Amino acid sequence: MCFVKILIKICEIFIGGQLFFMGKILDNYVEYVESKSPKTGWFNSLLHAFLIGGAICSLGQMVGDIIKAFNPMMDIQMVGTWSSIFIIALTIVLTALGVFDRIAKVGGAGTFVPISGFANSIASCAIEYKKEGLVFGVGSKMFFVAGPVLVNGVAYSLIVGIVYFIISLF
Amino acid sequence: MKKIGKSTFEFEKDIFVKGAFSLVSSKEAEGVLGKYFSEVLEDDTLGEKTFEKAERAMHTLAIKKILKQQELLESEVDLLVSGDLMNQLVTSNFSAREFDIPFLGVYSACSSFTESLLIAGTFISAGAAKNTISIAGSHFSSAERQYRNPLEFGNQRQTYSQWTVTGMGATHLSLIGSNEMPRIKKVTVGKVTDYGIKDIANMGAAMATAASRTLLDYFQDTKTLPTDYDLIATGDLGKLGSDILKDLMIEEGFPLGQNYTDCGHMIYSSLQNSFQGGSGAGASAVVFNSYIYEKLKKGEFKKVLLVATGALMSVTTNQQGDTIPCVAHLVMFEGGKC
Amino acid sequence: MLEGLLMYAKVLLVGGLICVIAQVIVITTKITPARILVIFLMIGAVLGGFGIYNYLVEWAGAGATVPITGFGNSLARGAIAGAKTDGFFGALGGGLAATSAGIAVSIGFSYLVSFFTTSKTKKD
CATH class of the missing domain: 3.40.47.40 (Stage V sporulation protein AD)
Known part of the structure; x- marks a missing residue:
């Protein structure tokens, strides 16, 4: 029975819609709504995410290559940091111009998974909440969206660092 | 009253x-x-x-x-x-x-x-x-x-x-008016419904249950049928929500016909990238006060039901994982006599 | 020349595929983007902690460093590098130190930009 259900689910994903729905609607309303809701087109959305995400990474690589061409002695980590900074700065400028959200509408995960998504979430909050003032607006709400990423990131790095330190003691 | x-x-x-x-x-x-x-x-x-x-x-x-x-x-x-x-x-x-x-x-x-x-x-x-x-x-x-x-x-x-x-x-x-003017005859005060929808982006689906409940109450209370009205307009269910409402009303035995429309769905054209249509308190308010009122005044619509639906959640309740309770209030209008 | 082009192909492939995985999660589940970012960050930190992610960075360059998983990797590698050089306090601060430039630029530049711009109404 479970196997049949999974099979139906897979078929539904492929045809992008409802195969059949049994029973009274209000008894299983959440499932009914799920089957009725329009699905995102798979091919286009994945293609856009791939192309835009890949393009942003390629841009980072290109900036790194240019920096390396001018300064061949530079540490590989420094080059990586510089290309990240370039993408962050570019994203913030595009956000300020009101262009970035248009790109993000097409790119989806292709724009929020690269570091550009992190920069956009900070910049958009800073711009939006400046109306509540510099202290409680920009100051406290800047990490409204990006906060979870930063907090979790620092927490994980602490865990990794401490675990490594303890292991290295033995 | x-x-x-x-x-x-x-x-x-x-x-x-x-x-x-x-x-x-x-x-x-x-x-x-x-x-x-x-x-x-x-x-x-x-x-x-x-x-x-x-x-x-x-x-x-x-x-x-x-x-x-x-x-x-x-x-x-x-x-x-x-x-x-x-x-x-x-x-x-x-x-x-x-x-x-x-x-x-x-x-x-x-x-x-x-x-x-x-x-x-x-x-x-x-x-x-x-x-x-x-x-x-x-x-x-x-x-x-x-x-x-x-x-x-x-x-x-x-x-x-x-x-x-x-x-x-x-x-x-x-209180004072003439026979040419549209009038409010009846109202139905809605009951709050909740069928477990949690997704804040899918409010049309959450509110469709409230609309069907209120419409059902109205039709049973007044012993009328959807076909007795020139227009039945819901507030802001959007396309998905109104499709769900149609399904719900068929199941309850009061199928909605060609006279049914949704203010949110009709306000934007399909070229405007608004997905399922308009929402918000403004949707039913601007559509009634423009299009529907105009037609009522001219007598093109004789009997109109306006059922605005509302999703009663807040950002906090949503983040705490609560479902979305919804309500719908109905107002019945009669058009001007020409 | 050919080697350079091959590198860009690798960057596009790896960077694009990481985004595609996230997009698949977006489509098939109701997980919000913020949660997906946190999950990817964790994966990056774990892979970085075991030193696996660095192979990907060597192979695909910016294709691995620019996505959020690269951010997680830098945090983990930084903490380990800090622990190696400065002991316990290095383990505590190393993660932030390695990523501090990016975070500081994001904050500082956003702060600056917020003086000059306001959000605009969207029409579509």
Whole structure:
């Protein structure tokens, strides 16, 4: 029975819609709504995410290559940091111009998974909440969206660092 | 005013809908109903610094305009009933300080417009008020800030999401009128329903149950059928929500026919990237006060049901994982006799 | 020349595929973007902690460093490098130190930009 259900689910994903729905609607309303809701087109959305995400990474690589061409002695980590900074700065400028959200509408995960998504979430909050003032607006709400990423990131790095330190003691 | 059935109330006196005014931004004006709106704002900030201030300014402007249109003095209006989407009802409350009119603020999210109509109607029916103004509206940008993300934040909207209407709709109800004017005859006060939808982007689906409950109550209380009406308009279910409502009504044995429409679904054209259509307190308010009122006045619609639906969640309850309770209030209009 | 082009192909492939995985999660589940970012960050930190992610960085360059998983990797590698050189306090501060430039630029530049711009109404 479970196997049949999974099979139906897979078929539904492929045809992008409802195969059949049994029973009274209000008894299983959440499932009914799920089957009725329009699905995102798979091919286009994945293609856009791939192309835009890949393009942003390629841009980072290109900036790194240019920096390396001018300064061949530079540490590989420094080059990586510089290309990240370039993408962050570019994203913030595009956000300020009101262009970035248009790109993000097409790119989806292709724009929020690269570091550009992190920069956009900070910049958009800073711009939006400046109306509540510099202290409680920009100051406290800047990490409204990006906060979870930063907090979790620092927490994980602490865990990794401490675990490594303890292991290295033995 | 007397009760018929379980939750429907019939006004013994005629409550005349004397005037209607709708104020929208340019996006709504580019939609299907563009030519019906009373006034279009080129700049939806109205020169204000914040979108909350802009929404307030729109609200104030709409009241001033309907007073002017109806040649009413502030002292002649006995009651102002208003609703909007902002926390603590700031739009209505702040705007009301500009006027020398007794004021009631109501909140039932997107169904605030019908709620304000039925409260104003009740005051008139009781003989306590002669002229009342009911107004409701919303602003895309302020709603987006409060309920979702910063405006410049880049994200993809879900295919089943809706677009908050930027607009205000104001209605002048009066005890005194003539037979040519549209009237409110009956109202049904909605019951709150909740069938477990949690997704804040899919409010059409959550609200469809409330709409079906209220419509069902109304049809059973009045012993009428959907075919008895020229137009049955829900507030802001959007395309998905209205499809679900049709399914629900078929299951309950009151199938909705060609006379059924949804204000949110009809306001934008399919080219406008608004997915399932418009939402917000403004959706039912601007569509009623433009298109539906116009047709009622001309007598093209004789009997109209307006069922505005509201999703009663807040950002906090949503983040805490609660489901979305919904309500729908119904107002039955009769068109002018030609 | 050919080697350079091959590198860009690798960057496009790896960077694009990481985004595609996230997009698949977006489509099939109701997980919000913020949660997906946190999950990816964790994966990056775990892979970085075991030293696996660095192979990907060597192979695909910016294709691995620019996505959020690269951010997680830098945090973990930084903490380990800090622990190696400065002991316990290095383990505590190393993660932030390695990523501090990016975070500081994001904050500082956003702060600056917020003085000059306001959010605009969207029409579609």
